[in-house]
Amino acid sequence: MLLVSACLVGFRCRYNRSSKENRGVLDALDGKTWIAVCPEQRAGLPTPRDPIMFAGGTGQDVLKGRAKIVCKDGADVTAPLWKASLALCRQAKGLGIVRAVLKEKSPSCGVCRTYLGDRVVKGMGLFAALLAEEGIEVVGDETFVMIGHEKDDV
Numbered sequence: 001m002l003l004v005s006a007c008l009v010g011f012r013c014r015y016n017r018s019s020k021e022n023r024g025v026l027d028a029l030d031g032k033t034w035i036a037v038c039p040e041q042r043a044g045l046p047t048p049r050d051p052i053m054f055a056g057g058t059g060q061d062v063l064k065g066r067a068k069i070v071c072k073d074g075a076d077v078t079a080p081l082w083k084a085s086l087a088l089c090r091q092a093k094g095l096g097i098v099r100a101v102l103k104e105k106s107p108s109c110g111v112c113r114t115y116l117g118d119r120v121v122k123g124m125g126l127f128a129a130l131l132a133e134e135g136i137e138v139v140g141d142e143t144f145v146m147i148g149h150e151k152d153d154v
């Protein structure tokens, strides 16, 4: 079974009430078993909502206490996002999930790139960083479309 960012499969859970439905991801998921999650919804952030971004570092830095996640108005949302992401992570482990397909650039789900302030930088979102720390393989949506048909479901 795979974990997948909910916005990639059509849920309108992004900050601006849109989805990022990705036909390539849906095609690559065809025939596989998956579960869709949105850590920001799980954290109780409303939709629509202010966009969030990192301050002081990215996901791995948050885990080391060196950075935080803030809204556009500066409000600190690190604690609820961390708690929700950890809960989802534990549920994924409990379900035996070993691989997650996540939306690039999100401060929660980004695998290779995310937002530090208003700049896209190399780094992981908080949810992706927690999953990786727990030993779950994280794959960005763009990479998954390239390899999704070739790699066995796990």
Ligand code: SF4
Pocket (backbone or CB within 6 Å): 005, 006, 007, 008, 013, 014, 015, 037, 038, 039, 040, 041, 103, 106, 108, 109
């Ligand atoms: S990228 Fe992740 S946190 Fe953002 S809307 Fe999609 S599922 Fe939710």
